[in-house]
Structures are given as C-alpha cells and as structure tokens.
C-alpha cells in the first residue's frame with residue numbers, strides 16, 4: 496500500500512553523513528499529508544540534531560528504548576503499533592546488518608522487530624561497504640522478508656570515493672513510497688525495446704535459445720511507460736504479461752525480430768536492445784522432426800550468422816538514440832566498450848551473466864552504463880528500480896549529447 500494523506504509514517508534515521516538529507520525526506524512526506532514521526536539512532540545524532548527533525552516533522556523525536564513519557568513506558572511498542580509505514584533513510588551498513596540479524600539493541604531496531612508496518616530502507620554508505628558480500632547478503636535477506644530497498648544511487652561520495660552508495664534523493668524516495676510516477680520526462684517520446692530470447696528452429700520441435708526471461712526488457716518498457724513514453728515492445732518467446740499501455744509484438748527468431756524492429760524503428764526516439772539474440776541459427780530447418788539414427792553417435796548442425804539487429808539500427812543514417820546491452824561472463828567492461836564502438840551506439844549496459852547470480856532470469860540486476868565519455872554504475876536492485884535508474888541516466892546523457 497502506498498503512502499497517502501494521513502498515513503502514519505515513521506522515519507528512521509541512522510548514523511551516516513546522508514542523515515543531513517532526512518529533514519528533506521520528512522518534508523516531502525509531510526507535503527503528501529502524511530503524519531510523520533522520527534526515530535533517530537545514537538549515531539544519527541552525530542550528524543544531525545533531533546531539534547531539526549522535530550521542527551520539520553512537528554513531533555517530538557524519539558531516541559530512547561525506554562521512554563518514561565510513553566504511556567506504558569514502552570515507546571518501541573507504541574511506535575511499532577502506531578506506524579503504518581516505516582522508512583529508514585539513511586540506512587547504514589551496520590543498521591542493515593542489525594535488521595538482517597534480527598537484533599534489538601536500540602529503539603529503531605526494536606520497533607522494527609515489533610511492527611507489522613511495511614518497511615523500506617534507503618541504504619547509504621561508502622561504495623566498498625555497499626559492494627561487500629555481507630551487505631549484499633543482508634539486503635537480499637531483507638528483500639526476501641518483504642523489506643523494500645530504495646536505491647542507492649551512484650556518484651561522488653562524501654568520503655571522496657566514486658561509486659554506488661549514495662542515498663536516493665529524498666524527493667524520489669517519497670515519490671516511490673507514494674506510488675506516483677516519477678517526473679514524466681518521456682512524454683511525447685517513442686521507445687522501441689527488444690526483450691527476451693530468440694528461438695532458432697532446427698526442426699518443428701527443437702531449436703537453439705538461451706535463458707533470457709524477458710524481465711529486464713519488460714522492466715525497461717514499464718519504466719518508460721511510467722515516464723510517459725509510447726512503448727513498442729518486440730519480444731521473443733517469454734511468459735510475461737505485457738506492461739499496461741505497451742504495444743507488444745511477439746516474435747520467435749532473430750530474423751523475425753529484425754523485421755519487427757525495422758518496421759517500427761523509423762518513428763522511435765530511443766531504441767533499447769535488451770533481447771538476447773542468438774548469434775547463429777541452423778542453416779537448414781528440417782520440415783519434420785529429426786530422427787535419431789543408428790549410423791553414428793555424432794550429429795553436426797551447420798549454423799549461419801544471424802543479422803545483428805542493434806548494429807543494423809546503429810548504422811542507420813537518422814537512427815534513434817541507441818542503447819544496447821552486453822551480457823558477459825568475463826571482462827564485462829572491456830567487451831562492452833568494444834561493442835559500443837563496433838555497433839555504433841550511444842550506451843551499452845554491461846551486465847554480468849556469470850554463475851547462478853547472473854542477470855538471466857533473476858528478478859535483480861546490476862549494470863554499468865558504458866558511454867563515450869565514461870561509465871555509470873547502477874548497483875544491484877530489482878529490475879524495475881534498475882530500469883528507472885537507467886532511464887534517468889539515459890535521458891541525462893541523451894540531453895547532453
């Protein structure tokens with residue numbers, strides 16, 4: 496359930512430099528008519544005073560586990576029952592670890608254990624801490640328990656390093672919690688997206704394909720729709736519902752996909768090639784099911800190269816702004832940068848597809864956007880959140896091109 500007027504929202508503030516952004520979050524929640532109370536951890540008070548948060552929330556800030564002023568002397572239970580939504584922003588690596596372990600050694604961690612409210616965390620930390628496997632495991636555990644993870648963003652950090660770990664902008668956190676569409680910067684724009692695998696038939700029942708589920712492409716379509724775009728989604732064989740409002744064209748092979756793209760690309764402002772297109776297809780497609788023979792234990796299938804859809808669009812004279820993906824099991828960045836040039840596109844989103852944790856089929860992804868002047872990391876998150884982040888960066892890059 497989204498936040499709305501009169502919703503009782505508890506903002507938890509933990510001890511990181513991003514705590515200076517918490518008053519702004521409180522204000523954005525109050526703008527939406529929410530009743531906001533704030534709980535600060537001990538560490539948070541090193542970065543911001545309770546008085547500031549009291550002034551913006553209009554309520555006393557809660558700090559102590561044992562509160563003599565609380566009706567039953569048990570502030571954590573009262574607050575846990577009061578809250579309909581809890582959002583912890585910033586959520587430090589330490590606090591995330593505490594939540595994952597179920598520890599209850601201060602007011603905030605205790606009330607989170609005692610509540611039935613929806614919980615969201617907006618992580619903020621040094622980029623190395625964000626990328627540490629412990630943090631990733633803790634967050635994945637929290638997500639499995641239904642905790643919503645918002646962000647973080649990527650960029651310059653207070654510690655002087657650059658990378659993922661910046662707390663998501665407070666306006667964006669409030670917007671996401673309110674279920675409102677983010678600003679609609681794609682209104683009036685047409686977006687053409689390929690998604691899913693292709694199926695390259697050998698005979699009527701067998702073919703060559705891959706593990707793409709279509710989730711990343713569909714998430715980009717949904718995010719583009721939420722940003723106001725008109726979306727055409729050319730999809731290989733997947734079991735996903737069409738995002739509401741998208742025009743979907745179902746295809747099977749790379750050649751079908753190319754035809755559908757060529758029919759729609761002239762009116763597109765953005766072309767996003769997310770599909771995992773088979774690079775080769777069988778030269779001959781048997782009309783009947785190929786039979787096993789006793790003559791040999793081996794069988795040879797001759798393959799021929801498929802057309803490269805992204806490179807074809809990249810070579811067009813008045814082409815749309817082009818974004819490709821690179822699914823790599825090694826040297827992601829170097830391979831992705833080579834594709835950027837070879838396919839003559841504007842951005843390549845490099846993602847790791849190695850091992851069980853790879854992007855194929857998963858609900859989560861992390862990508863590095865490789866463009867002609869640098870790289871932008873979008874850290875692990877659910878594919879819709881990654882897609883929203885991608886569109887934000889794509890638009891910035893396209894508008895500055």
Ligand code: PMT
Pocket residue numbers: 689691706707708709710711712749768769770771772773774801802803804805806818819820821822823834846848854855856857
């Ligand atoms: O569908 P999911 O399960 O959510 O998984 C998402 C994903 C891993 C499939 C997706 O994030 C991804 O990485 N897609 C690209 C996969 C791929 O085939 O990469 P590639 O390195 O082979 O191709 C590079 C780019 O050229 C891609 O944009 C691809 O769409 C495009 N291409 C490739 C070959 C070809 N013949 N035509 C193309 O257009």
